[in-house]
Amino acid sequence: MISRLFLFASLLLPQLFVAQTKSAAPVTKSQFVENLLNQMTIDEKIGQLNLPSAGDIVTGAAQNADIASKIKNGLVGGLFNIKSVAKIKEIQSIAVQKSRLKIPLLFGMDVIHGYETTFPIPLGLSATFNLEAIERSARIAAIEASADGINWTFSPMVDISRDPRWGRISEGSGEDPYLGSKIAAAMVKGYQGSDLRDPRTILACVKHFALYGAPEAGREYNTVDMSRIRMYNDYFPPYKAAIDAGVATVMASFNEVDGVPATANKWLMTDVLRKQWGFNGFVVTDYTGINEMTEHGIGNLQTVSALALKAGVQMDMVGEGFINTLKKSLEEGKITQNDIDQAVRLILNAKYDLGLFEDPYKYCNEKRAKTEIFTPEHRAEAVKIAEESFVLLKNNNQVLPLNPKQRIALVGPLANNAVNMAGTWSVATKQERSITLIDGLRTFSSTITYAKGSNLDHDPAFEERATMFGKSLNRDSRTAEELIKEAIEISKNADVIVAALGESAEMSGESSSRTNLEIPLAQKELLRELKKLNKPIVLVLFTGRPLVLTEEIELADTILNVWFPGSEAGTAIANTLFGKSNPSGKLTATFPRNVGQVPIYYAAKNTGRPLGNKEGKFEKFKSNYLDVRNEPLFPFGYGLSYSTFEYKNISASKTAFKTNEEVEIRVDVKNSSKIDGSEVVQLYIRDVVGSVTRPLRELKGFQKIALKAGEAKTVTFKISTEDLKFYNSDLNFVAEPGTFEVYVGGNSDATLKVQIQLLP
Template sequence: MNTINGRCFRSGERNSSPIKSGWLRQLAFVAILLIGAACATESAKKTGDMDKKVNQLMSQMTLEEKLGQLNLPGAGDITTGQASNSDIAGKIKAGSVGGLFNIKTAEKIRDVQRIAIEESRLKIPLIFGMDVIHGYKTVFPIPLALSCTWNMDAIETVARISAVEASADGICWTFSPMVDISRDPRWGRVAEGGGEDPYLGAQIARAMVKGYQGDDLSASTTIMACVKHFALYGAAEAGRDYNTTDMSHIRMYNEYFLPYHAAIEAGVGSVMTSFNEVDGIPASASKWLMTDVLRDQWGFDGFVVTDYTAINEMIDHGLGDLKTVSALSLKAGVDMDMVGEGFLTTLASSLDDHSVTINEIDAACRRILEAKYKLGLFDDPYRYCDLSRPAKDIFTPEHRKLAREIATESFVLLKNDNQLLPLQKGGTIALIGPLADNRLNMPGTWSVAADFDQSVSVLDGIRNVAGDQVNIVYAKGANVLPDSIAESRVAIFGKPTYWDTRSNEAMIREAVAAAQKSDVVVAALGEAAEMSGECSSRSDINLPENQQALLKALLKTGKPVVLVLFTGRPLALSWENENVPAILNVWFGGTEAGNAIADVLFGDVNPSGKLSATFPQNLGQVPIYYNHKNTGRPLPEGAWFQKFRSNYLDVSNDPLYPFGFGLSYTSFNYGELKLSSAELKGDQKLLVSIPVTNTGKVDGKEVVQLYIRDLVGTVTRPVKELKAFQKISLKAGETQTVEFEITPEDLKFYNSELNYDWETGEFDVMVGGNSRDVQTSRINWEK
């Protein structure tokens, strides 16, 4: 069971008695004090040792060597044993490189690290980074899919296994987690984040940082996390990547900053800047973001790295030449320049003309050296280069087993008329679609270290799970996109889509013939893996027209059709929802996608995923999200259309699938919502409880969600906000009473003066299985 801000009791279970003996409480208190004092002493010693080491090094460093620590070039591929002859070797020897990224294998990294340790003057080790986003060799579901598990233990496990595998291959730093809130599914990088909600996003941020960094960052199986993209990258205008972001500070603090802040509170070691501008200034030059907010308000003590060439890109933003924008970035609080080499090549000149100070350069250099110290690289530069580890720690059967289990938990059952799913393990299945037999697309976007050939396709998964009990008739039926040029744009990064030169009509005829021989049709349709991700914005979020034509033809056969939907974003599926009897959204499930999909299709696993992002009825509703404001002319709930109210002429305000939505093969009944009090004062605690019963015939999991609405405030407040949730497991017929504890801390928000506090008044407390279908009770809480 996964529990956030709450407890859960099975029916008939009684609370254990509290400790009543005063001397026991005193003893426990003394023990806590002693432990705390010991921890503080040890922490102070570590900090003192680190300061001594860093001070010693910096006293010996030339200006050029200090600037070298701020330089993060891309390594490219390096042939094992030939590192000394590579283009980067000369810079490393000269002390002009602080770290490298996108080089992998322990053997190659050991070769490169040896150059820094044995052939550079001060023997400062390099830090090695990589985009380990949702797994390393063992690939887990894309981050948007992981967020739909609502299972923080599972998400932490993903990060933990990713760290184990990456560190076994020489990597000690990952550019993850991405925690950008996004309410615009046109934006391709929605696939890399945790959806639209700041509270859920914050829980995910904490779980990811904990999984990557563990309790000891210097351990050989942990890696440093890098929260990104600071800030507001997910709010790009028109959903077009790298585009302008413009919003009020009150919205930043209340709706977008929380996941970043949560990562900082969790101890994340590094922060990556975003490409977009904030308040008219590109993030990499924003002192307000990188110093005032990040360090002064939030107390961040790690280092800040830019995204790929973000400093250089400020030239096109219109802030000046490379020398100017590099100085602006350093002064803003950026410590490391990814790829652009503006710091390396211009800061010495800027120092000469007093555009920057030596103190600013020293501060950035110190933060990089401190990160290396925290990673244990000064004690053992080769701690991540144990050549015996890859064989035993990477792509293991246990890791693949967990990847399969977690993938099943990420799938969201969107529709299931007449209990079409689960399928029987018998008869004939027509498996149709461009994604039915494409193992290379299963890992999804940003799976840079994956061995795609080891991934499991839907076809292979059905064969593995159903064996010879099921006869499979396969047909491709359609290309991913109707246009070969458009499809070539997404058949990249080792993930071909295998363009079929036959006409659409010929492929559909073949698919219909296959369907007519079957008992049921499984249509594997949707996006290719690289239709979402970086620079994969879409102006049309419908199913591609050629795939929809195929789906219509399959439905005309009269055979029951199950749509297995691949996507990296919310799609507009109004026609599909109206016409297709069963829809299972499988996102991109990673290495074990095909096996996991088959596990759910045949009912070996009951789906339990819940949406972390709203699905619109059509693109015109975008941006659409559950925690919106009310307006002064709100449309009554369930109504449409009323003149002079906030609504559309041609579509209701309702989403197609609301935030938190997801079906199951069983059914859950919510009993009476109970509150410990309707009148509260000061620091009292509100206990909220509700019995939940599995009223179906199979075991299942349900995510019980608690929302609060602040009805009157000094600033306008959302119609509801997620404040707590629990994921519970219920056997058929079982009841559990789910209990949440709410305190004034859960009522706080940033007011117009950006003060974080709560206000006296009435609040609606809502509990249910999604953001739409809730029970509501009202309370009054006085200060």
């Protein structure tokens, strides 16, 4: 029988040779794509490289929209910023019924941490240290997005960031390349599954390639400049992990790399990505990334478009540099026909892999749209995952968990605000459906009293910038004194005060860099006045980045960092505050004592004059500050629990091993409390002597274990030569014989240690 693919091709591609006999051998993907490519005009080829935004297209008007004429003429390869089966089906029908070659479109969207069922922001997801949960969140996001017509997401964002001034730290997995790599692979697997022809999978797009998370001064879109040895050891690993996991597409970053913008950087896009790592998908620019290279100062639109194509970029997002200049560049000999053909070939391959040539409407199933989005099952998963993301930073005198019989005063600008619960980059979330903190608390207690207490910030202009995209905090016109007075009045008769403070959703994310990492002053002043009541204070901290909490750690008895938990925020937070769930999250980005310590991260290298273990001490002619101690407020991997855990009896199965052998590291972990809980057991190594300087510690393993009250387990890690490898000064990936220190504990300051030796 002739397959549906060939039947579709014979109907829609009239000049394509398709075997008509039962005995004919089926054509391969390569043959199909080459046959189609040979029929395309130069305009149609360049059209496949064009990715405009759908803008304000509405159902019923799409046929007459300006974009429709471009689709009919074969000048569009895909669209993004559009959702719903009805809209997408209507637009897809223009491509497959009214264009000459009937080539289906890709439909993309920023599905970053969930679709309508929204999970914690990615920095919060990473704090779970639960790869299965993170993969499930991406799987659910793919199910929901694909049910609504989307077949491509611009996620995962895997940029390593060690500078919390940069707002997009909220979108990544923190500061560590090992953890970031594990999460990158899990996200790709969650989105793409094992077979892209499954209609519940979508194309993933790893971004932003490369080094986007290290801008100078923490300022968005700014210059990035680093050595290649740092690139390969610290910043490249998560991108490569996504490639190794089979990610279908890559997005170029805005920044320059070695003085050349990434979008035109052939070393990056061809030498590293394709020749070294073997990537065989296509590369898309970021939003107007080609056009913006003129501001970098490397040429006009025609010049930079040609540079991008020749560097190895295949699709132009929004800028239309390709569609407006490549034909001229071809005529002038600045690019070749092969440059264009290879780019088109890769995009057609992706459409083939998705099964769009066989069924261009495979993502337009109205039944799925009605039954597979924002389901009770998905929402229940969102609650569980959010609970795992919360990081308990302090819990003096076991103020938490709360007792439902306690009289609770709830204050703060984030206590009763649904639209900020999902955080940044939650474009598909129906924000008004998100569960607020006050609603969550009321499911446990009827004694809740509430007052806003303060605005986000004293400055209304700042608040407007920090509450964009409809995420208003409904600024109160009363004075700061009046707002605080109301909060004090309701708190006087309370047994405990819950203060919901921190950032708004859009205080972190793209174009949300900050030079002040503290909670806004209006909220600080509220907390200071509440402290005077001498009541227990629980600070529920909303944030998309590490914050400076040196004052808050003194004012609050308890600090529960909830990031931005997603659409089920209130339920998850209330479950945790009342002890229905037990915090188990761990920080994946270091919290500094002040902004002057930035960049700060655990995997630092030693200086020739280290301060050593003299914590909090100043010593002249050593590497320290005059005004603040070296160590952070909270280190990487830190997080408390309602349970307490004891580590002891670390051991190695052998003290010396050869290249082809493994060493088992064992440690006993006990829940020494009366509360069941989960702990993230973390393993770090130090390469004591190397041909190049090595970090003081590097995460090389973690396990999340559940322990009943009083229960103990022996946790085992395996270390192989692969875990000891790094890129040397020649950029060779090597493991050098020598001594390694292995630390195991509950954060990066772990003290239990054993030594092992890799033999020559």
